[in-house]
Amino acid sequence: MAxxxxxxxxxxxxxxxxxxxxxxxxxxxxxxxxxxxxxFLVVDHSKLFRHTRSQLALDDAPAKQIAAAIKKLSGEGVMQRLAETGKVFHASLEGNAHRETVYEQLAKHPSDILRNWAAYMDAANAKLTFAQRLKRAKLFATDANMGVREIAWMSVRVPAADGIVSQIEKLHPFAKHKNYLMRRFAIELSRPCGVWTKHISALKQQPEIAEPLLEYCREDETKYVQDSVANWLNDASKTRPDFVENLCDRWLSETNSKHTQRITHRALRTLRKKADA
Known part of the structure; x- marks a missing residue:
């Protein structure tokens, strides 16, 4: 232990x-x-599953199915391996009495890789509503491990990007949350372009949809959240520079917060480069 x-x-x-x-x-x-x-890149997922399989409430049949899938995925990129492993966990345990037990064991495991598998189990579950996805993602969004926090928003965005637009009001409590990791989750989840994932066309063309989220975080004192807000606006500046410029101008006219000043400066970086070109 020592x-x-x-x-x-x-x-x-x-x-x-x-x-x-x-x-x-x-x-x-x-x-x-x-x-x-x-x-993260050096972990052998087959060895990891073999060593941790006895810690999970898995019957032999799903365990063999999962082990075979992980072995088959060994040559794929790490993000694909995580997503596909979560998918096979979900598929092999659908209707199984131990499904939620295994999910909880993965979600609270010391290994961040297993926690990622749990998040991707949710991503693979087509029966979850957008509200249910958000609720289940809270555990991963506040994880101590940065990698798990990134998977948290991806596990919601990838299967439910439409909900981010049509039900964006469900993200408001997250953007106002006392935990800065929850605030950051709301902003990253709704970024127009995002990282490692498909863009959200509606937000690229109509960033006003998410304006309330940005407003809640415009004076955030945490750099982790500030960077997320700035990156969100920088995304939007590539398709709607007018929105970003007007919003930043308004914020700076309404507050002298050093946090807002930092956010707006970073938000306008792409537009400054274009102006200097």
Missing amino acids: DLEVLKARKGAVRRSEIPSNVVAALNRGEIETVNLVE
């Missing part, structure tokens, strides 16, 4: 070759979570 505590306090290596063998072994046993992308 050795694990030492490993948990480590700083991540810059290169794969620099990751200590005991760290790789602990990652593949699911005893610790990754601390950066380099470690």
Whole structure:
């Protein structure tokens, strides 16, 4: 246990070759979570499932199905592996009495990879409403691991992008939440362009739809949220520069907050580059 505590306090290596063998072994046993992308990419998902399978309430049939799928996915990109593994967990356990138990075991596991599998189980569940997706994503949105927090919004956005537009009012409580991670989740989820995911055309053309979300966070004191708001507006500036310029001008006229000043400065970076070109 003492050795694990030492490993948990480590700083991540810059290169794969620099990751200590005991760290790789602990990652593949699911005893610790990754601390950066380099470690994230080195995890052997087949070994990880083999070592953690006994910790999950899995019957033999779904366990074999999941193991085979993970092995087959070994040559794919890591994001595809995560998404497809979550999908096979969902498919193999649909209607199974232990489904929610396995989900909870994954969602609260020490390994961030297993927590990501749980998030993608939700992404694969077509029966979930948009409100249910948001509720279940809260656990992942407030995860201590940055990678899990990114999967949190993707696990909602990928299967339910339409809901972000048609039911955007359901994100208002998140944007007003006392927990800054929840606020950041609301903004990242609704970004017009986003990262590693499809753009939302309606928000690219009509960013006004999400204006209330941005208003709630325009003076946010947390840089993590400030950067998210600025990136949202920078996305929008590529298709609706008029909206972004007018919004930033209004905010700066209504408040002298240093937080708003930082947000607007970063939000206008693409437009400044175009003006200087």
